[in-house]
Structure formats: C-alpha cells, structure tokens
Amino acid sequence: MNKPAILMTALLTLGTAAAQTNPGPGPYLPPDKRTPSSEPAASGPALRMQAIQKLKQRFEQADLDANGRLTREEASKAGLGFVVQHFDEIDSAHHGSVSFDELKAYLVERRKQARAQHIPGNDKLP
Amino acid sequence: MAHNKNTWGCAALLAALLLSACGGGGGSGGATTPVTPVTPVTPPTDTTPGALADSNSYDSSAGAALAAPNESAAVIASHIQLNGAQFNYTATSGHLTATDAQSGKSASLFYVAYTASTSDPSKRPVIFFYNGGPGSASMWLHLGSFGPRRLVSTIPSASIPPVQIVDNQETLLGNADLVFVDAVGTGYSQAIAPSSNADFWGVDKDAITFRDFVQRYLTVNKRTASPTYLYGESYGAPRTAVLANLLETAGVQLSGIVLQSSVMNYNSNCGVLDPGTVSCEGYVPTYAAVGAYYQRSTPALPSDFSSYIQQARAFASGDYRTAMAAWLANRTAAPAAVNTQLVNFTGIPVATWLQNFDLGPDTFQSSVLPGQLVGRYDARVSAPNGSVLNADSDPSLTVVNNNFTSAIASYLSGELHYTARSAYVPFADIISRWNFSHDGKALPDTIPDLAAAMTQNPNLKVLSLNGYHDLATPFYQTELDLARLGTEPLLSFKFYSSGHMIYLDDTARRAQQLDLINFLTH
Numbered sequence: 227m228n229k230p231a232i233l234m235t236a237l238l239t240l241g242t243a244a245a246q247t248n249p250g251p252g253p254y255l256p257p258d259k260r261t262p263s264s265e266p267a268a269s270g271p272a273l274r275m276q277a278i279q280k281l282k283q284r285f286e287q288a289d290l291d292a293n294g295r296l297t298r299e300e301a302s303k304a305g306l307g308f309v310v311q312h313f314d315e316i317d318s319a320h321h322g323s324v325s326f327d328e329l330k331a332y333l334v335e336r337r338k339q340a341r342a343q344h345i346p347g348n349d350k351l352p
Numbered sequence: 353m354a355h356n357k358n359t360w361g362c363a364a365l366l367a368a369l370l371l372s373a374c375g376g377g378g379g380s381g382g383a384t385t386p387v388t389p390v391t392p393v394t395p396p397t398d399t400t401p402g403a404l405a406d407s408n409s410y411d412s413s414a415g416a417a418l419a420a421p422n423e424s425a426a427v428i429a430s431h432i433q434l435n436g437a438q439f440n441y442t443a444t445s446g447h448l449t450a451t452d453a454q455s456g457k458s459a460s461l462f463y464v465a466y467t468a469s470t471s472d473p474s475k476r477p478v479i480f481f482y483n484g485g486p487g488s489a490s491m492w493l494h495l496g497s498f499g500p501r502r503l504v505s506t507i508p509s510a511s512i513p514p515v516q517i518v519d520n521q522e523t524l525l526g527n528a529d530l531v532f533v534d535a536v537g538t539g540y541s542q543a544i545a546p547s548s549n550a551d552f553w554g555v556d557k558d559a560i561t562f563r564d565f566v567q568r569y570l571t572v573n574k575r576t577a578s579p580t581y582l583y584g585e586s587y588g589a590p591r592t593a594v595l596a597n598l599l600e601t602a603g604v605q606l607s608g609i610v611l612q613s614s615v616m617n618y619n620s621n622c623g624v625l626d627p628g629t630v631s632c633e634g635y636v637p638t639y640a641a642v643g644a645y646y647q648r649s650t651p652a653l654p655s656d657f658s659s660y661i662q663q664a665r666a667f668a669s670g671d672y673r674t675a676m677a678a679w680l681a682n683r684t685a686a687p688a689a690v691n692t693q694l695v696n697f698t699g700i701p702v703a704t705w706l707q708n709f710d711l712g713p714d715t716f717q718s719s720v721l722p723g724q725l726v727g728r729y730d731a732r733v734s735a736p737n738g739s740v741l742n743a744d745s746d747p748s749l750t751v752v753n754n755n756f757t758s759a760i761a762s763y764l765s766g767e768l769h770y771t772a773r774s775a776y777v778p779f780a781d782i783i784s785r786w787n788f789s790h791d792g793k794a795l796p797d798t799i800p801d802l803a804a805a806m807t808q809n810p811n812l813k814v815l816s817l818n819g820y821h822d823l824a825t826p827f828y829q830t831e832l833d834l835a836r837l838g839t840e841p842l843l844s845f846k847f848y849s850s851g852h853m854i855y856l857d858d859t860a861r862r863a864q865q866l867d868l869i870n871f872l873t874h
Contacts, residue, residue, distance in 0.1 A: 269836035277803035307603020340810030
C-alpha cells in the first residue's frame with residue numbers, strides 16, 4: 227500500500243549515501259596497504275645515485291642490442307626524446323652513439339653550469 | 353563505501369521501479385502489464401555556437417573500455433569582468449587521446465582548457481592542473497582555484513553557502529593558459545578498448561597517461577614551444593614528480609612545477625599509515641598551528657606566529673624525534689618535558705599524550721577541541737559532535753563537498769556547453785584497486801623522481817605550496833621530504849593560513865595568486 231512512499235524513502239536514503247561517498251580529494255590508503263617501507267628514505271648523494279639509477283634503467287631498456295650504447299634511432303624508438311634532442315652534445319666524441327657514462331657526464335656538466343647561474347653571487351663567475 | 357557510479361545506477365533502477373510501481377499499477381491476478389521501456393532522457397539541443405553534445409557515455413568502473421573515442425570539444429567564446437574590464441577567453445572542453453607508444457595502450461582524457469589570445473604563443477605559459485585521490489576528478493582545482501570562474505567558498509566558516517559561481521579575480525588566465533585534466537576513471541576520462549580503466553590505476557601507468565596527454569595537448573594545439581608548467585595537488589603532487597621525470601626523459605622540457613599540499617613520500621606521512629608505525633613529527637607543527645588557532649596553546653596567542661611555528665619545527669625534529677625513536681623502538685615513555693611541550697602547543701591533556709604518544713591526525717581531529725570535531729582538510733573548520741556537518745567525518749569537506757559536486761555538473765553543461773550521455777564523475781572509489789607500488793617500494797616515494805627530473809633539467813623551478821591548517825598533508829613533513837634533495841636554488845616554499853585546498857580561503861587565494869604570478873614570471 228505504501229510502496230511508493232517506501233521507495234521514495236529508499237531513494238532519499240540513497241541520496242544521503244551518495245553525499246557521503248565522496249571522501250574528498252585525498253590522500254588515503256586502503257587498510258591493507260598502510261604499512262610503510264622499512265627502507266630509510268635516501269637523501270643527498272644516495273638520493274642523487276637513485277636518480278641516476280632511474281635514468282640508467284631507462285637507458286638500458288632502450289639499448290635493444292645491449293652493446294652499452296644508444297644510437298639516435300634506438301633512443302628515438304624508446305621515447306628518449308631528451309637523448310635525441312641533445313644527441314650531438316652528448317656524443318661530443320662523434321661516435322654516432324652514446325654511452326650512459328657520456329650521458330651522465332653531460333648531465334653533470336649541464337647542472338654545474340646551471341647552478342653557477344642560479345646560486346646568488348655565482349652569476350658573475352666566468 | 354559505494355561507488356558513485358553504482359549509486360547512479362541504483363537511482364536509475366529505483367526510478368524505473370517507481371515508474372512501474374506508480375504507473376504500472378492495477379496489475380493483479382494473471383494480467384500481464386506490458387513494461388514500457390524507459391527511454392534515455394535526451395537533453396534539449398544546445399544551440400550555443402561551439403557547443404558539443406558528445407554522443408559517448410563514459411564509465412568509471414574498473415573494466416570499462418571506450419569503444420569509439422573522439423577528440424571533439426566544445427569551443428566557447430567567453431569573457432569575465434576582471435579588475436573592472438572585460439577579459440575575453442576561449443573555453444575548450446573535450447577529450448584527447450593519450451597513447452603510450454611503447455605499450456600501445458591509450459586512454460581518452462577529458463580536459464577543460466582556458467586560453468586567451470596572444471601575439472606570441474611561444475611566450476605564453478601553459479599550466480596543467482590536476483587533483484589527486486587517487487580517484488578524485490580535478491573539479492576542486494578547476495572550480496575552486498585559478499580558473500576564470502570560481503565557486504564561492506566561505507572557508508573557514510562552518511556553514512554551507514549557496515551554490516554561486518563568480519568571475520574569479522584571482523584567475524591566472526591573465527598570465528597563462530590553464531588546462532584542467534581528469535585522470536582515467538574520473539570526470540569523463542576513460543580507457544580506450546582493448547585497455548580498461550583499471551589498466552591505468554597505478555602510480556606509473558597513471559603518470560605515463562598524463563605524460564602522453566600533455567604531449568598530445570601541446571602538439572595538437574601547437575604549444576610545444578610554450579613554457580610548460582604542472583600543478584598537482586595532494587596525490588597530484590607525487591604524480592607531478594613522476595610525470596615531470598617522464599616528460600623530461602621524453603624531451604618535453606618543463607619550466608616549472610607546483611606541488612600543492614603534497615604527499616611526496618607515502619612512507620613518511622603518519623596520517624595515511626597504520627597508527628604507531630612511523631613518527632608523526634611531520635604533523636607536530638600543524639598541531640601547534642591549530643592549537644594556536646583555537647587559542648588552546650600556551651601562550652594562547654603567540655606574539656609572532658612564524659617564530660612560534662619555527663619553534664614547533666625545531667621541537668619536532670629535536671626532542672620529539674629523539675623521544676619518538678625510543679617510543680617506536682621499545683615503547684619507551686617520553687620524557688615529561690616532551691609531553692609538556694605537546695600540551696603547550698595543543699592544549700590536549702597530558703593524559704592523552706601519555707596514552708597515545710604518536711598521536712595521529714584523526715585522533716587529533718577529535719581531541720583538540722572538547723566536544724567538537726575539527727576538519728581534516730582544514731582544521732580551522734569545526735562542528736560539535738553529532739552535527740550534520742560531520743557527515744563526511746570532516747566538517748571542512750562537508751561544507752564544500754556537495755556544492756562542488758553539483759556545481760561542476762551544471763557548469764559543464766550550462767557554461768562550458770559540453771554534455772555527454774553520462775554524468776561527470778567527481779570521485780571514483782578506486783583506492784583499493786590502485787597499484788601504489790613504485791620503484792621497488794610498496795608505497796611510493798617520489799623524491800627520487802623529482803631528483804631525476806631536476807638532474808635532466810637543471811633549470812626546473814619547483815614551488816611547494818602549503819596550508820598551515822592541513823591535517824591531510826602537513827607542511828613540515830613536506831619540508832622534510834623535499835629537504836632530502838639538498839640545497840636547490842630553484843626550490844621554494846610558500847605557506848598560507850589555510851587548509852589542504854588552500855585556495856578555498858579568499859585571503860590565502862589572493863596571496864597564492866601573487867606568489868604564482870611571481871613564480872611564472874621569474
């Protein structure tokens with residue numbers, strides 16, 4: 227007899243539930259994932275090493291013939307746009323391919339130059 | 353916790369039941385009542401020039417896969433009154449296909465881009481904005497922060513204002529083009545078949561999709577030469593670190609990234625972890641800020657807020673850290689002086705600290721004001737126990753939640769003139785499906801990603817924005833996380849008297865706008 231009324235109540239209840247389903251923009255973790263890593267967080271030189279390792283991993287994935295060097299084509303195929311764009315600068319010895327050590331040396335030098343500009347007082351260094 | 357989508361489904365089902373219950377009555381005995389098929393409601397045709405009625409229906413469920421993606425968009429000429437003058441812009445709302453060339457997987461990402469004409473597009477920045485969750489659509493930043501139109505908020509007032517969208521005097525559109533993009537399974541973004549949504553629900557896959565979207569957007573709109581910025585909030589901040597590294601590797605040189613209310617390392621934020629597993633030292637200065645806000649601290653009104661907070665930082669990384677290390681290792685009771693200091697910062701009785709030394713933010717929410725619950729997102733918002741404002745276990749969320757959810761829907765169809773055959777999904781409950789593992793850790797630490805991005809691009813500017821009263825991503829923990837990078841001349845921090853969604857506070861948003869313009873132009 228009161229079926230529509232009951233359904234309306236159900237609908238309203240659902241409306242309230244819907245209002246409660248958005249827990250906001252986060253962050254959250256599900257209950258089974260709330261265990262932190264026991265590994266200490268790296269900082270300083272160890273962190274820089276981790277960052278380099280991340281780049282090395284991408285480099286090695288791109289090195290399909292595993293010869294330790296990337297050609298322009300290999301870099302392009304793997305989506306390493308950075309290496310493609312700076313290829314000639316990294317390949318300063320004109321091998322036609324680049325090793326990870328050459329890439330790393332290029333990054334280190336570039337960073338050194340940039341920091342000399344950014345650090346106040348260093349901008350006038352030669 | 354039900355999915356929004358399920359709720360929609362249930363509502364539709366109930367509506368159908370209601371129709372048959374009300375309209376199909378009289379059916380008794382063996383009489384068969386023909387069930388009239390419910391035809392989908394077709395909205396009236398929008399005749400605004402540039403309007404788009406997208407024929408797709410988007411689905412946020414894990415297995416959903418879009419069969420026929422499109423890259424159509426509603427393109428609407430619009431204007432606002434800005435500083436007393438008319439400011440013209442174009443709002444473009446639609447989809448772009450993000451394809452990972454390596455895996456071949458692709459997703460159709462929904463975005464809203466606000467652009468203004470310029471004589472030299474290569475000099476005008478493009479900023480990509482997104483929220484976090486994971487599972488949150490980007491409606492918070494879209495309607496709350498720096499777009500041309502803004503939903504009125506009265507934070508930190510504990511009241512729900514009427515839904516009102518106004519011309520945003522704090523828009524960044526005067527300085528940059530703004531692109532708000534939704535992650536797969538949120539908003540109107542969906543995986544493209546044969547991939548399904550869940551294929552993109554993980555730290556790495558999600559960031560790859562954002563990378564491919566950014567590249568697609570810049571290419572399609574001929575903006576590859578423009579200064580490019582990323583702006584991520586909450587989980588959007590670690591997403592930004594991973595994304596920035598991926599973009600730099602792909603050859604997209606970023607100008608800067610903004611990390612708002614960050615959780616760069618999930619392993620260090622005690623609020624998202626099991627209680628008593630890591631130190632809550634990153635929260636202590638936030639506790640002190642909230643204690644002072646409610647004048648529960650001693651002194652009740654610190655004469656100099658900055659030095660008061662600095663004192664809390666020093667205590668957190670000093671005596672508190674030492675005492676906590678002993679407590680975490682052997683449950684050694686803290687020295688009395690440490691507990692006294694915690695009482696002085698917060699007004700929370702010493703008995704509470706003796707019982708729960710590693711007090712987490714959820715306990716803090718119900719402890720700092722007797723008989724009240726303070727907000728997680730903005731602890732300045734409080735409501736008495738049992739109040740309807742505590743429906744979301746967070747009065748600071750409840751006062752804005754429904755307004756944002758309803759405003760985004762009407763704004764998309766009414767102002768942006770974009771409609772699809774499904775509802776916009778403000779939040780998808782995908783947290784239990786999300787693959788949080790990253791770089792060999794079960795929970796993401798994205799500081800190495802940020803370091804890798806900065807290694808590839810030594811000119812990358814990084815701006816960390818923080819709210820003093822945010823109990824979700826505490827500012828001091830973010831400082832500790834980013835300090836791991838060492839001295840970085842292009843890394844800077846800003847702090848505001850506000851919560852997690854800093855911009856919801858009118859005063860904070862004005863300050864933020866100035867800081868962001870400064871960031872864009874220097």
